[in-house]
Amino acid sequence: MTQLALVIDLNVCVGCHACVTSCKEWNTSGSAGFLVDENPYDKDPTGTFFNRVQTFEVGEYPNTETVHFPKSCLHCEDPPCVPVCPTGASYKREQDGIVLVDYDKCIGCRYCSWACPYGMREIDEKQKVMKKCTLCVDRIYDESLPESERKPACVLACPTNARLFGDVHDSESEVSVAIREQGGYTLMPEWGTKPANHYLPRRRNRKYIHDDELVRADNPLKKEQRGPSAPVDEPTLDDSTSW
Amino acid sequence: MNPAFSVIFLTTLIGVGQGMFLAMFTGQSYSALELLPLQNGAGFYGAGSFIALAFLVAGLVASFFHLGRPERAWRSAAQWRTSWLSREVLALPALMGLVFVYALMHYLGWDILLFSSRAGARLQLTLVVGVLGMLMTFVLFVCTGMIYAGIKFLQEWASPLTVVNYILLGTASGFTLSTAFASVSAPELMRFYGIWTLIITLFAFCSRGLSLLRNARIKAKSTIQTAIGIRHSKIEQKSMGFMAGAMTTRDFFHHQTQWFLKNVKWVFLVLTFPLPMLLLWIGMENESTYLLLAAFIVQYLGLIAERWFFFAQANHPQNLYYQTVS
Numbered sequence: 143m144t145q146l147a148l149v150i151d152l153n154v155c156v157g158c159h160a161c162v163t164s165c166k167e168w169n170t171s172g173s174a175g176f177l178v179d180e181n182p183y184d185k186d187p188t189g190t191f192f193n194r195v196q197t198f199e200v201g202e203y204p205n206t207e208t209v210h211f212p213k214s215c216l217h218c219e220d221p222p223c224v225p226v227c228p229t230g231a232s233y234k235r236e237q238d239g240i241v242l243v244d245y246d247k248c249i250g251c252r253y254c255s256w257a258c259p260y261g262m263r264e265i266d267e268k269q270k271v272m273k274k275c276t277l278c279v280d281r282i283y284d285e286s287l288p289e290s291e292r293k294p295a296c297v298l299a300c301p302t303n304a305r306l307f308g309d310v311h312d313s314e315s316e317v318s319v320a321i322r323e324q325g326g327y328t329l330m331p332e333w334g335t336k337p338a339n340h341y342l343p344r345r346r347n348r349k350y351i352h353d354d355e356l357v358r359a360d361n362p363l364k365k366e367q368r369g370p371s372a373p374v375d376e377p378t379l380d381d382s383t384s385w
Numbered sequence: 386m387n388p389a390f391s392v393i394f395l396t397t398l399i400g401v402g403q404g405m406f407l408a409m410f411t412g413q414s415y416s417a418l419e420l421l422p423l424q425n426g427a428g429f430y431g432a433g434s435f436i437a438l439a440f441l442v443a444g445l446v447a448s449f450f451h452l453g454r455p456e457r458a459w460r461s462a463a464q465w466r467t468s469w470l471s472r473e474v475l476a477l478p479a480l481m482g483l484v485f486v487y488a489l490m491h492y493l494g495w496d497i498l499l500f501s502s503r504a505g506a507r508l509q510l511t512l513v514v515g516v517l518g519m520l521m522t523f524v525l526f527v528c529t530g531m532i533y534a535g536i537k538f539l540q541e542w543a544s545p546l547t548v549v550n551y552i553l554l555g556t557a558s559g560f561t562l563s564t565a566f567a568s569v570s571a572p573e574l575m576r577f578y579g580i581w582t583l584i585i586t587l588f589a590f591c592s593r594g595l596s597l598l599r600n601a602r603i604k605a606k607s608t609i610q611t612a613i614g615i616r617h618s619k620i621e622q623k624s625m626g627f628m629a630g631a632m633t634t635r636d637f638f639h640h641q642t643q644w645f646l647k648n649v650k651w652v653f654l655v656l657t658f659p660l661p662m663l664l665l666w667i668g669m670e671n672e673s674t675y676l677l678l679a680a681f682i683v684q685y686l687g688l689i690a691e692r693w694f695f696f697a698q699a700n701h702p703q704n705l706y707y708q709t710v711s
Contacts, residue, residue, distance in 0.1 A: 162626070188630035196706060197624040198609075200617045208623070211613050213706065226535070228461035228471035247460055250453020253470050255636065256386070259538045259607065261703025264632040270453030327614045330702065332606045333538050341614055 145219060145239035146277055147310045147338035148297070149317045149326060150212050153345050154304040157195055157210030161296035161305060165193040165214070165275075168295035172280050174245055178268040190264045192275040193296055209344060212305070214296070215262040215275035216329065216337030217241050223254040223263060232272070239311075239338060240279055245271045259333050277307075310338055386539075387636050388696035394447035396529060397558070397688045399477065400551065402440030403522045404559015405566075406484050409433040410515040411581070412563075412574060417512055419505045422573060426511070429571045431491035433563065438484045445477060469535050473528035480525050483518035487511060526552045533695075540603050541699040546596040553589035554657070554688060560585055561661060561684050564669070565677035572672065579669040579677075583662055586684075590658040593691070597650070600698060607702035622709040634707050639697035649694045656687025 169192055170177040179189035193214040200207045217234075221241050224232045231247035232254050234240070243254075248271035255263040255272065263274045278294035281287065291298065297305045308317035317340070320326060326340035409430050415421040424430060449455040464471040490496060490511045500508040530548030537543045560582040567574040609620045625634075639646065661684035668676030 159626070186630060191627070191631065194626035196622065196626045198613060198615070199621045199623050200615055200619070202619050209613070209615065222536075222538075225464075225467035226470065228464050228468045228474055229457070230463045231460075247457070248454065249457045249461055251451060251461070251470065252453075252636065253468075253532070255632065256539070256701070257536055259702045261633045261637065261701075261706050265453060267632075329614055330607050330611050332611055343614070 143239070143311055144237065144309050145217070145311045145338050146282070146308070147217055147239075147317060147340065148214070148277070148294070149306040149308075149310075149320050149340045149342060151304045151306070151320075151324075151342040152209060152211065153342060154302045155195070155210045155212060156302055156304075157197055157208075158301060159195050160299040160301060161212055162191065162193050162195055164295045164299035166191055168278060168281065169276070174280075175269060177273065178266045180267065188267070190266050190273055192264075192273070207344065212296075213260070213262070214339075215241060215277075216260060216335075216339040217275075217277065219336035219338055220334060222333070222335055223258045226253050226257040228253065238309075240277050241274070242276055242279065243272050243274060245269065245273070248272050259330055259335070260337075282307075310340070386696045386699045386701060387639055388693045389451055391447050391450035393689055393692040393696070395444045395451070396551070397555075397685065397692055398440050398444035398447060399525070399529070400555025400688070401558045401562060401685065402437045402444060402484075403480070403525060404556040405437035405440065405562050406434055406480075406487075406518060406559070407522055407556055408560050408563035408578060408581075409437065410487075410519050412567075412571075412577070413509075413512060413515055415577070417507050417509065421577060424571050424574070426491035426494055426496070429567075429574075430511070431488050432570065433566055434484050434488035434491065436562070436566065437559070438481060438488060441477065441481050441484065445481070469528050469531040473525065473532060476521060476525040476528050480518065480521040483514060483521055487514045487518050490514060523552070526555060533699075538607065538702050539699045540606065541600045542695075544596065544599060546592055546599065549592045550589070550596055553585060553592055554691065557582065557586040557589045558681070558684055558688055561665065561677075561681045564665060565674060565681050568668070568672060568674045568677050575672065575677075576669060579665055582665055586658060586662055593657075605700065605702070607705060609705050612702070612705040622706075624711045625707045625709060628710050633703060637701040637704055637707075641697065646694070646697055649690050649697070653687050653690035653694055656683055657691050658687070660684075661687070 166177060170179070177190050181187045182189065193212065196211045196213060198209045198211055200209055217240055219239065221234055224234055224241065228251065229247050229249055231244045233242060233244070235242060250265060250270040250272060252265060252272070255265070263272050266273045282292050282294065284292060293307050297307045306317050306320055308315040310317050310321065312318060320342060321340045324342045326342050328337040328340055412421060412424065413430055416423040449458065452458055461471055461474045465475055497510045498507055499510055499513070527548055530551040533542040534544060534547040560578060564575060564578040564582050567578045610616060661680040664676050664680035664683060668680055
């Protein structure tokens with residue numbers, strides 16, 4: 143079974159918000175209608191976004207590190223927001239594991255937003271229905287686009303390639319290999335939601351230099367009284383046999 | 386959570402309706418066993434159940450204000466297999482139907498004696514409808530309670546005490562109203578309802594008190610470390626990523642000070658439990674309908690504060706992601 147997901151590399155993300163703006167741009171222009179954005183250039187702006195980039199400071203001055211943390215729906219394999227929906231508007235697609243909302247069935251009761259521990263669902267205050275990241279479902283299967291562009295808008299926009307997209311159930315896919323080899327992890331594992339999206343941790347490349355590497359030492363073989371043998375003139379066994 | 390008044394009114398109003406219906410049914414069952422004098426069906430059980438029905442209807446009306454798309458509300462009956470909200474949506478009209486039939490049968494005197502024992506116990510048809518209504522009342526209480534108790538990461542709610550509180554608080558308020566109602570239309574039952582109200586209110590105080598004690602010592606399972614998956618004891622959010630408003634910053638926090646929250650707690654503790662009990666006692670001693678009605682109004686105001694606090698106290702883990710604007 144396929145489970146499409148994003149893998150976000152925190153080691154690479156520079157916090158430029160390009161994924162946020164391209165997500166908003168794509169999803170406000172689609173066939174599902176506008177993504178509400180009230181008073182965008184005025185007092186008290188408010189709107190619905192599927193994707194945010196947050197910034198955290200880890201550690202205490204002077205040993206601090208800034209972590210930019212993009213967050214969107216994690217498309218959980220056991221999504222707590224789906225079974226609580228009274229109308230069946232929230233559902234998880236069998237074929238690719240994307241968690242979606244049917245905007246024509248949603249009654250806007252907000253119960254699914256209570257049932258998401260990650261705060262990834264937002265109500266559209268104009269259409270009065272719950273909206274969330276669709277993994278650009280209206281884009282990734284669009285055969286009128288060249289194949290290289292059949293990816294979520296946020297993935298295409300990322301200038302540092304911090305966002306990978308693929309099937310996390312296929313062990314050999316780019317995303318699975320990245321999770322496996324670079325220590326991919328999920329958020330709030332304590333609730334058993336099994337998020338499909340993974341994060342790759344910050345990694346520092348350190349070079350450990352030991353004292354003996356700083357001091358020029360004699361050839362250790364020489365110390366052990368076992369110097370390299372001198373070159374030989376006669377033919378050796380290697381010259382006459384093929385083993 | 387940010388308390389929504391539509392949901393506060395929904396849960397408190399249907400609680401009164403359910404409790405009042407339970408009180409009417411209890412009265413009739415006692416009289417069926419000849420423990421209480423049988424009342425005039427139309428004037429007491431009928432009229433009382435119509436009052437209960439009015440509260441259930443008012444609760445249903447309040448619930449529509451919570452919906453973004455109320456015209457699609459009928460769709461919410463679909464997922465009863467998985468969703469407690471959907472189950473509540475089915476149980477509420479079912480109860481309203483049963484209460485209506487029960488009230489109407491009493492009001493028009495449509496009743497048949499199904500069975501009577503030599504000792505004097507009588508099984509009327511209305512009592513059978515009442516039993517069904519009583520069962521549906523508890524189904525509805527459980528559905529309402531489980532809507533909140535079923536969200537495991539809202540740790541303040543995820544406890545059987547939540548369901549018990551809904552049952553006891555709703556029943557207590559309905560019985561308080563029944564005592565005031567009985568003082569007008571069946572004065573000989575006033576004490577019966579009054580004493581039961583005191584007992585149920587006392588039990589409600591115990592279970593609500595227990596849940597307050599439990600919630601005071603909750604240790605949050607989710608932390609900023611598990612939220613972003615970084616192992617460091619000192620992590621601070623520097624920016625939530627936006628300065629504008631969003632649902633995630635509005636709906637999940639009560640936007641009041643801790644001082645306010647603490648005071649609402651004391652207000653509801655006083656208004657829901659000791660004050661109405663005192664008014665009820667004095668009202669019973671003086672047979673004063675006004676005091677008994679005052680007891681109900683005070684308790685209902687207390688329950689509004691209680692429900693506000695219930696929502697405000699629940700701390701949603703998503704707030705870990707939305708702590709600092711910039």
